Amino acid sequence: MSETLNKDVDHVEDEGKRDFIFLATGAAAGAGVLSLAWPFVAQMGKAADTLAAGSIEINLANVAEGQQLKTLWRGKPVFVRHRTPAEISAAEAVDVATLPDPQTDNERLIPNQSGAVDPKYLVMVGVCTHFGCVPVGEAGDYDGWYCPCHGSHYDTSGRIRKGPAPTNMEIPPYEFLSDNIIKVG
Amino acid sequence: MSGHPSTYEPKYAATKWMDQRLPIIRMGADFMSFPSPRNLNYWWTFGGILALCLVSQIITGIILAMHYIPHVDHAFDSVQRIKRDVPFGWLLQPMHAVGASMFFFAVYVHMLRGLYYGSYKAPRELLWIIGCLIYLVMMATGFIGYVLPWGQMSFWGATVITGFFGAVPVVGESLQQWLLGGYAVDNATLTRFFALHYLLPFVIAALVGLHVWALHHVGQNNPIGITPKTKEDTLSFHPFYTVKDGFALCVFFLIFAFFIFYQPDALGHADNYIRADAMKTPPHIVPEWYFLPFYAILRAVPDKLAGILLMVAAIGVLFVLPWLDTSKVRSMRFRPVARRFFYVFIVMCFLLGWCGAETPDNIVPGMKFGDTGLSFYRMSQIATIYYFAFFLVILPILGLTEKPKERPESITKAVLGGHNGAAAPAE
Numbered sequence: 001m002s003e004t005l006n007k008d009v010d011h012v013e014d015e016g017k018r019d020f021i022f023l024a025t026g027a028a029a030g031a032g033v034l035s036l037a038w039p040f041v042a043q044m045g046k047a048a049d050t051l052a053a054g055s056i057e058i059n060l061a062n063v064a065e066g067q068q069l070k071t072l073w074r075g076k077p078v079f080v081r082h083r084t085p086a087e088i089s090a091a092e093a094v095d096v097a098t099l100p101d102p103q104t105d106n107e108r109l110i111p112n113q114s115g116a117v118d119p120k121y122l123v124m125v126g127v128c129t130h131f132g133c134v135p136v137g138e139a140g141d142y143d144g145w146y147c148p149c150h151g152s153h154y155d156t157s158g159r160i161r162k163g164p165a166p167t168n169m170e171i172p173p174y175e176f177l178s179d180n181i182i183k184v185g
Numbered sequence: 186m187s188g189h190p191s192t193y194e195p196k197y198a199a200t201k202w203m204d205q206r207l208p209i210i211r212m213g214a215d216f217m218s219f220p221s222p223r224n225l226n227y228w229w230t231f232g233g234i235l236a237l238c239l240v241s242q243i244i245t246g247i248i249l250a251m252h253y254i255p256h257v258d259h260a261f262d263s264v265q266r267i268k269r270d271v272p273f274g275w276l277l278q279p280m281h282a283v284g285a286s287m288f289f290f291a292v293y294v295h296m297l298r299g300l301y302y303g304s305y306k307a308p309r310e311l312l313w314i315i316g317c318l319i320y321l322v323m324m325a326t327g328f329i330g331y332v333l334p335w336g337q338m339s340f341w342g343a344t345v346i347t348g349f350f351g352a353v354p355v356v357g358e359s360l361q362q363w364l365l366g367g368y369a370v371d372n373a374t375l376t377r378f379f380a381l382h383y384l385l386p387f388v389i390a391a392l393v394g395l396h397v398w399a400l401h402h403v404g405q406n407n408p409i410g411i412t413p414k415t416k417e418d419t420l421s422f423h424p425f426y427t428v429k430d431g432f433a434l435c436v437f438f439l440i441f442a443f444f445i446f447y448q449p450d451a452l453g454h455a456d457n458y459i460r461a462d463a464m465k466t467p468p469h470i471v472p473e474w475y476f477l478p479f480y481a482i483l484r485a486v487p488d489k490l491a492g493i494l495l496m497v498a499a500i501g502v503l504f505v506l507p508w509l510d511t512s513k514v515r516s517m518r519f520r521p522v523a524r525r526f527f528y529v530f531i532v533m534c535f536l537l538g539w540c541g542a543e544t545p546d547n548i549v550p551g552m553k554f555g556d557t558g559l560s561f562y563r564m565s566q567i568a569t570i571y572y573f574a575f576f577l578v579i580l581p582i583l584g585l586t587e588k589p590k591e592r593p594e595s596i597t598k599a600v601l602g603g604h605n606g607a608a609a610p611a612e
Contacts, residue, residue, distance in 0.1 A: 044377065050367045070464055075369030077464050130489055131348035132369075133341065133466040148468045149345065150484055151545060166352075166489050 055185030057177065060121050068137050070126060073184050077134055078172060079126040083156060088119045090143070091157035101167045105157045108168070112176040123182065124158045125172050130165040145169070191215050220419035221426050222407035224596050228298040229405065229426075230433030231291050237434060238288040239393060243386050245281040253333065255379035257372045260335035261460045279449035285327055286452040287441050289475035292320060296503075301527055303515030304406040310507035312399040317503045319392045324500075326385040327473065329378045336457030337467050343370045343378075345470060352490045369463065409599050410515025411592060418596040469544065477541030478534055481565040482572070484545055495569070502576045509576055511584030519590040523583050530575045533568040540565035 056073050058080055063069045069080040083091070091105040108124070109117040126145075128135050133149035140146030140153035142161050147154075152163030159168040174184040193214040195201040204211055252271050254263040267274040296316070299305055305313035332343045347370065351361040366373030404413065413419050420426070444451060452474060456467045472480050483496040502509075517524045545562035552559035593599035 044366055045363050046367055047373065050371075050373065072463060075367055075371045075463055131345040132351075133344065133470065134464065135466075136468075148466060149341075149470050164484075164487050164489055164492065 055183055057181055057183050058123075059181050061180040063121070065120075073125075073172065077126040078184055079122070079124055079137070079158075079169075081122040081124075081137070082120055083122055087143070087156040091155060091159075092119070094155065094157075094159075100160050103157075103159060103168055108157055108159070108171055110171070110174055110176075112179065122156075122158060123172065123174055123184070125170040127169065128152055128165055129160065129167045129169060130163070135169070189215070189220055192218055216401070217421075217423040217427070219401060219422040220413070220416070221405055221422050222413050222596055223418060223420045223425075224407050224409065224600050225405065225426065225429070226408050227429070227433055228294070228302075228408075230430045231295040231298065232400075233430035234291045234434055234437050235288070235295060236393065238284065238291055239386065239389060242281065242284050242288060243390070245277050245284060246383070246386065248277050249281055250379075250383060253379075255333070255376050257335065257375055257461070260333060260375060264334040276445065279445045283441065283444045283449060283452060285330060286444070286473070286475065287437070288323070289327065291437070292323060293475070296320065297531065299406075300506075300530075301517050301524075302406055302408060303410050303510070303512070303517065305507045306410075306510065306513075306515050307507070308403045309399075309406060312396065312403060313507060314504055315392060315396045315399060317500075319389055319396060320503075321500065322385055322389050322392065324476070326382060326389065327475065329382045329385070331473060332375070332378050333382060334457060335375065335461045337459040337461055337465075338454045338457040338470070340370060340461035340463070341466055341470050342472060343374065347374075349493050352493050354490075371463075406515060407596060408516060409518060409593060409596065411596055411599070414595055415597070471542055474538065474542075477539075478537035479541070481537040481539075481541035482569050484541070484562070485565040485569040499569075499572060502573065506576060506580075510580040511582075512580075512587065512589070513584070514589040514592070519592050520583070520587055521590060522587045523580070526575060526579050526583070529571065533571045533575075536564060536568045537572065540568065 054074060056071065056078075058069065058071065058078075060080065060082075063080050063082040065082050066084050067082050070077050071080070072078070088105070094105075096102045096104050105119065106117055108122070109119060110123070111117050126134050128147035128149065130147065130150050130152050133147050135145035135147040135152070135154060137145055140162075142153055142155035144156045144158060144161075145154040146152070147163070147165065150164050152165035153161050154165075154169060155161050157168075158171075160166070172184050174182045177183050191211055191214075193204075193211045195204045195210070200210055203209070249267060252263065252267045252274065254260060264278070267278045269275070271277075299313060299316070328342070328346055332339045347361055347364055350364055351357045353360055362368060364374075365371070366377060407413075454471065454473075459467075471477070479496050479499055482499050483492045486492045486495055512520065512523065514520055517527055540561045543561040545560065545565070547561055548558040549561060549564055552564075
């Protein structure tokens, strides 16, 4: 009996057909595993409610000159800084070519409804671009912001000047709803 | 699991019946009678200590999970409740928190022992690599566990560490947000960290199983690094090493108990008694002490991605160590030059730990020269260079140039004295 079995196994009638069935089965199983794996991976992404809670409104008139408003947006602090004339001129006087992440002060401001930029209000995500700590205001070598975690210095435009952070502090997407009210997100 | 011929003889009908069906008693008996080199010293007791650490962490951890609430609104309070209100919570919570520190202390001793006595060399390369994997998963588990109490250090530690993934080119930000489950560290992050913190210890336990299996296949290394040749060179694991391990365990648990009962917070950070606040970063973020050397390496370069790569490399280099050390002599007892470099290596690891705990721009005490001096930043760079040079330059070259001391013929001769070798080994 074992002889007959061995014969059957050793002698394959149509090898090409068997190979095809083998590969096709493997491919179908592989595709099935992959398509089932995706939900297991994707579930870790941002949930719909997290995505939905994505915008806030801020009244700029509430921020006095020299003051900074700190508010939470998408789990991160947003800084609204009402800059003094000295801070504005310091931010504008910099030679952009010398910066690690070259950007003019105007490029970091968003125009209001009439199309003009108001350099008084700097709106940015108050998160150090190094490892995400919250920088301290009116501090550091450039009197802008200083990150206590790993020593990054930002200027009065929130641009990285010295330290390990790779880029300027992020400007969130925002628009003016009226002269004083902005909508972030 | 054991790599030696079985000596177990079932005596009773029941054990005979069992042995023919599932030889689990045989496995245990062979484990206990495993022939171990007769010259193992106290540095070899840390394997057993580590096994007990893992068991203790898993038991106390499961208990804590029964009282802990993984939610941003309740996590901090629930941990405080465990410490104050839950019966014996004052004992069980520090057992777990201090236990993590003790676990890392023991693993560092265990790793340095392997480094000194060349326990990573053939045929123990895979044993060493599995050990490195265990250490890696331990680091992940330790970090994630530290986030759960949801204090300021928990939150900002999580922000900084998950920020590492944001440094990956192109996909960094998406990867980071995928890990966090949102734009920043939040409830989604906390709940998944809790789930993973429950899972990973069992991954460690599985890896420990492989580690012990590999150990019993190749046999233990020993302080002179010479493979046992005769039965005389070995002793049965039980009672000789169960007793030795047991004594070391008692001493270890005394130190453990001192921290639990008298200094439960000494190894932690006061800022973690402040509830997590996404709006305010503590002025001085430091990781737990067992991550400080790697934190110092991270900060030793002024570039985000380079710092992360260097830190990853500091752990990665351990995995390839068996192929970096070119010396055929295992134990540094017989390598007088390598031994000196090893001691400097330990000093450098401590210096890195110190640098990691300090503000980089500050001057090292006693190192002020006029207006300037040696900053912690500079010192961390020096120590980082040595750390890598030890593995990538010193060990490869020394193996070829160093003339090792004469080694005894066998373990028995080294222990009992003989014509070839001192009565007592060098140390």
